[in-house]
Amino acid sequence: MRHSFGLILNFILYTFLFLFLSGAVYPVDRFPASIAHLAYFNPLTYGIDGLRYCLLGTSSFNPALDLCVIAASCAAMLSLGTYLFRISEFE
16 A cells, blocks of 8 residues: 555646646646647647637637547547557467
């Protein structure tokens, strides 16, 4: 139990990092240029922006771009998970 605390702490820290970089707390438009470039690589940014468009009717990006980035991210993670699962099977 003592060894799993670091894993839980890292998970919480990275979750908050991705949350702050997503534009959920502060708009991406107000980020400094160096941090805004990092936010554009975060798929959660496009998910938050798409949700903002659905709820409020305003968004920073085109809603079609939000949907495409989320779909591509899901497809990439699904294929990576499938590949990693396939090579980890023992027969």
